[in-house]
Amino acid sequence: MHIAFDARFINDDYHGIGRYAYHLLEAMTRLFPQQRFTLVYNPALRNTRFPLGELAQRANVALQSTRAPLYLPPEQVALPWLMWRLQADVWHTPFLSVPLAAPCPVVSTIHDLIFFYHPEFVSRRGFLWYYTGSARLSVWRSARLIAVSQATAEEIASLFPRAASRVAVIPEGAAPRFRPRTLSSEQAGALRARYHLPERFILSVGARRPSKNLGRLVRAFARLAHQTPHHLVLAGPADPHFEDEAMQAVQECGLQERVHFPGFIAEEDLPLLYNLADVFAFPSLAEGFGLPPLEAMASGTAVLVSCIPALQEVSGGAVPCVDPLSEDDLTTALRKLLLDAAYRADVARRGLERARALSWENAARKTMQVYLSLEA
CATH class of the missing domain: 3.40.50.2000 (Glycogen Phosphorylase B;)
Known part of the structure; x- marks a missing residue:
């Protein structure tokens, strides 16, 4: 054929x-x-x-x-x-x-x-x-x-x-290159230097547009920022056709020192970035599938998604999901992942097992x- x-x-x-x-x-x-x-x-x-x-x-x-x-x-x-x-x-x-x-x-x-x-x-x-x-x-x-x-x-x-x-x-x-890795101090240091990354962080990947719900993610993070050393990293370009809700929320909450916008991530660096993050958050309001959370799960990162049909289907119930319209739910779920290391490791393990099926x-x-x- x-x-x-x-x-x-x-x-x-x-x-x-x-x-x-x-x-x-x-x-x-x-x-x-x-x-x-x-x-x-x-x-x-x-x-x-x-x-x-x-x-x-x-x-x-x-x-x-x-x-x-x-x-x-x-x-x-x-x-x-x-x-x-x-x-x-x-x-x-x-x-x-x-x-x-x-x-x-x-x-x-x-x-x-x-x-x-x-x-x-x-x-x-x-x-x-x-x-x-x-x-x-x-x-x-x-x-x-x-x-x-x-x-x-x-x-x-x-x-x-x-x-x-x-x-x-x-x-x-998820492509084979998305897998758990132990980064050397040199690799981690080079990646942090290249994208100006903090030591510990929550990661989200995707173009900054309203459907990604990043403004709520920033406001949820603002509620617990004083309880954790983690920063928030929003990787991906701003969509010029929309207002940048994430940037607006950062300014409103005074989080300029705790939220980072590294822009476009090179393909060869993306698997390393997933591995460097402690938590991957994807509170999208609408998706047809959801490759970023799947790739993060395949990388062995603890993942949090919104409770919309496509993301529940991709995650297969292996990782926590939240009401994407509720900042309270998002804050509570993030807090548990960040402050309970054993729970975070269990979520990462279950997500990795789920990712192997796709x-x-x-x-x-x-x-x-x-x-x-x-x-x-």
Whole structure:
């Protein structure tokens, strides 16, 4: 089978989508050497995070460049022509960008439908119309749909009942580099120096936007900051389309010396950062899956998540969850994790065990089953 994969999303602007696409491709191309893969990428889209060239060294992988932009009309001409020229048996898009005139079956991954259920998390009305329209077209045009969680599958079935039979639930995984490590004093010191990190800290990773609920996390931390030596580290860029609620909360609470914003974390440093943290907090208001908490669990870090369906599904009940709208709940849960070392170690152990059940190898095998079902 010849699988053409839209690898244009593996770029520096699509953090979670790019990570999903790359790790899925790495596992599939490694596990299925008898299948042929063409990775379609746009060299104009900057990618400093994931080495597509390394995948292309495999005998069953080829790279195909295209100038087709994401989400603009020219892709609706360029991509179908490219599929026809490649004689692809299936086209897989890892997000909402489906070629309507595709000459072969299309598989689309739906990560979440947050823009339907939480329009307040979309920065502009035009974006909202575009995302909801793209999702409708993806569902209508795709032969099969992959939902990264049962929670997302249920959202698809609720909004598009006729599509329910075309949905396969395939959870994401944690890459092998996310594992418990004992950092040398030199490694820890270098990482702290590079990102200006404190000695002990709570970590959260993700773009600073309202759905991540970081303003509440800061205010919850403010309530217990006097009880612990820990600082709070919020890694990831601020989303320029929204007000920076986390920064506002820091200023309101006078926590400029206790809350740190190291910005973007290099891929090779992320596993080390998880290992350096005592607690990972992810109080998100809406998610389709939740890769950061899974990667933190796989790294052996004690994790705290919000009690929303996708995160409860990912964590499998192994780690504590809180009402994301309650600062009281968040403060209480953080306090217990920070002040009770035995409890924190037990949470880390249970999270690590849960993380082992979710792997990119499993995701790759199930995704290949979806592809092969289109041959039948």
